[in-house]
Amino acid sequence: GAAGVYEIIPAATANNYSFTPVNGHLYVNPFGSGANNLIVSLVCVEQIPPDENGFTYIAYFKYLNQNTTPVYVQAGLENRLTGAGQYSSSGIPQLFMPGEGIWEVRFDGVPVTWTVRSYKNWTKTASLAMAGSTSVQCNKSLMVTEQPESPVELELEMEMSVYPNPASDKIFVNLNNNLITADDVFLFDMTGKQYQVRSVKPSERMIEVDLSAIKAGMYILRIKTPEEIKVYRIIRH
Numbered sequence: 237g238a239a240g241v242y243e244i245i246p247a248a249t250a251n252n253y254s255f256t257p258v259n260g261h262l263y264v265n266p267f268g269s270g271a272n273n274l275i276v277s278l279v280c281v282e283q284i285p286p287d288e289n290g291f292t293y294i295a296y297f298k299y300l301n302q303n304t305t306p307v308y309v310q311a312g313l314e315n316r317l318t319g320a321g322q323y324s325s326s327g328i329p330q331l332f333m334p335g336e337g338i339w340e341v342r343f344d345g346v347p348v349t350w351t352v353r354s355y356k357n358w359t360k361t362a363s364l365a366m367a368g369s370t371s372v373q374c375n376k377s378l379m380v381t382e383q384p385e386s387p388v389e390l391e392l393e394m395e396m397s398v399y400p401n402p403a404s405d406k407i408f409v410n411l412n413n414n415l416i417t418a419d420d421v422f423l424f425d426m427t428g429k430q431y432q433v434r435s436v437k438p439s440e441r442m443i444e445v446d447l448s449a450i451k452a453g454m455y456i457l458r459i460k461t462p463e464e465i466k467v468y469r470i471i472r473h
Contacts (some may be wrong), residue, residue: 239266258452261402261471263308263331266355272302272357274309274332278365280374287345288439289324291342294439295367296374301332307354308332313324314353314360327408329400338410339399340442345369368404398457402471409443409459418443420460425453447472 244260279296283403286292301307308331309315317325323343328350341348347368353360395408409421418435421443425431434446445457450472457468 237264239264239271239303241306247425249454259454262473263306265307265309265345266303266305266359268355271355271357273361274352274354275300275302276309276350276352276363276365278367278371279338281367281369281371282374283369284439287342289342291322291324291344293343293345293367293369294441295341295343295348295371296338297341297365297367298336298338299329299332299352300336301334306331306333309352309354315351317341317348317350319343319346319348321348323348326406327400331389331401333401337397337399339408340410340439341367343367396459396466398468398470401468402473403473404473405446405448407445407447407457407470409445409457411441411443416443416459416461421445422458422460423450424456424458426456431455 242262242264242335245456246257248255248257253368276297276299279298282294282296284292284294311328311330315328315330317323317328321344322373323341325341327339329337341350345368349364349366351364353361353362354360354383394410396412396414399408401407404468409416421435423431423433423445431450433449435443437443452472455470455472457470459466459468
């Protein structure tokens with residue numbers, strides 16, 4: 237059917253069984269005439285003091301989804317990081333909302349490549365971006381993305397973003413220039429019940445929220461900023 241995100245609502249009855257239904261989601265990606273493939277690019281690379289895993293660089297990758305509906309690409313052969321060095325693929329996006337998004341990869345400076353395959357019209361097309369210690373360095377102004385189809389300039393002073401969504405064990409809040417601490421992040425279910433989840437701030441640009449203790453479902457993430465409260469609907473699968 238039409239591209240989009242659909243809800244799966246299971247139901248079953250039996251005399252000698254009890255069922256606990258868990259709603260799910262079905263992602264129908266754009267396909268055929270007019271479908272746009274995802275475009276990924278490198279925003280910039282930031283050198284940092286060695287973190288707890290020994291990583292000394294952060295690569296900020298960007299994706300561009302020019303479709304009007306989300307595109308879901310599961311982490312794996314068609315959505316992966318590769319490289320000869322050490323890197324963390326934690327938080328790799330899988331649900332690409334329309335528009336742009338940024339996520340970060342911690343690595344040791346040895347070149348690492350992000351590759352995503354998705355449909356352009358009827359054909360799976362790969363888009364890739366590479367980061368290394370000598371890549372363009374981050375600063376407060378725009379960073380250049382090298383894509384043959386449409387070079388894009390991006391300001392780092394942009395809205396916060398939450399990724400990946402849906403998520404499994406963790407979600408990440410890309411803070412950009414917002415002054416927020418881990419104590420400013422709150423999680424609620426759809427009935428308004430608050431959950432105590434572990435939130436840490438491993439860098440000035442990111443907050444990590446641990447979802448491993450909660451069950452699958454839909455939740456509300458509330459983030460308190462100095463100016464307002466931002467609300468994001470997230471899915472834990």
